Amino acid sequence: MNSKVRVGLVYGGRSGEHEVSLQTAFAVLKAFDYDKYELIPFYITKTGQWRSGPKLKAPPGAVAELKFEPDAGAEAEQADALQPVVRRMSELAAGENFAQNAIDVMFPLLHGTFGEDGTIQGLFEMANLPYVGAGVLASAVGMDKAVMKTLFAQAGLPQVGYRFFTRYQWQREREALLSEIESALGYPCFVKPANLGSSVGVSKARDREELAAAVVTALRYDRKVVVEEFVDAREIEVSVLGNDEPRTSVPGEIVSSNDFYDYNAKYIDGKSVMIIPAEIPPETAQSVREMAVKAFRAIDGSGLCRADFFLRRSDGKLFINEVNTMPGFTPFSMYPLLWQESGVSYRELLDTLIRLAIERHQERQALEYGG
Structure with missing residues (x-):
């Protein structure tokens, strides 16, 4: 055998x-x-x-x-x-x-x-x-930023202001939606497809004309759009690993080469900088790690995820941005680099993820389906 x-x-x-x-x-x-x-x-x-x-x-x-x-x-x-x-x-x-x-x-x-x-x-x-990785529910929630934000709010996790709507609503309530976003979030703001990753289809809008154009761009990729308030903040990320007892890496920081960490900044120009570990106070690092686990559990995560945060420059307040249930996983990606700094090698990560997948599957085999 x-x-x-x-x-x-x-x-x-x-x-x-x-x-x-x-x-x-x-x-x-x-x-x-x-x-x-x-x-x-x-x-x-x-x-x-x-x-x-x-x-x-x-x-x-x-x-x-x-x-x-x-x-x-x-x-x-x-x-x-x-x-x-x-x-x-x-x-x-x-x-x-x-x-x-x-x-x-x-x-x-x-x-x-x-x-x-x-x-x-x-x-x-x-x-x-x-x-390997998150189950059906956690994966779907981790992809849908609108549902994710709703669950984070229910879990009491602080977030920047946001609104979301569908193509159907946009086609029928365009002016009302634009006015509400301007009133609630102001400019600049960020417009995103609700279901996409790697910052594809994300735009920064500085006025109503740019906002409307950004919504049209986002709707090319999804039927649902999320608009988020802009905050002048540092971007902090932490890696999560585990099933029922998740553990976290040291936090890291992304210093983007662009206005925001878009697809070009992530994968093309090579100018963005990852600072590992992030140069933040110990109590802030601890809060990031605790909030990451809380977010992981809020979506019923398993296996792995990367949790992304905003650290507002003016007062040091933390906001959760999102979790990514299948983060970039090359040796030069943030997720494995954070674990490397935490004492877990790339190969050890692979071994652990496979073990976690088999353990979760074995647990599910004990469940009864039907009467």
């Missing part, structure tokens, strides 16, 4: 963060211990096609190797290469026993829509597969 843990890595996907996901998968595959794990890659194209690759015996040499683009003469071979996820779903539907060599745990490395929004997690739940 194979003593190695068989891990299926899923990456790519239909979201605007497809390329970010590929970079994450490349980094993770290079860091795994191949003496301990068998790694089976699953690439989801930008159009949603699933493509499986062979079991990896060594790290890939380049990101391009992760796409498994079929050659003209290899289409039949690709069509015959049933992915274990698809096979398991078919067996589930047919009521057959699962194969002995089934995947032990799935590791989704998908960012944004169809990846960290609960959809892929629901597929794994239906297939009764252990998987």
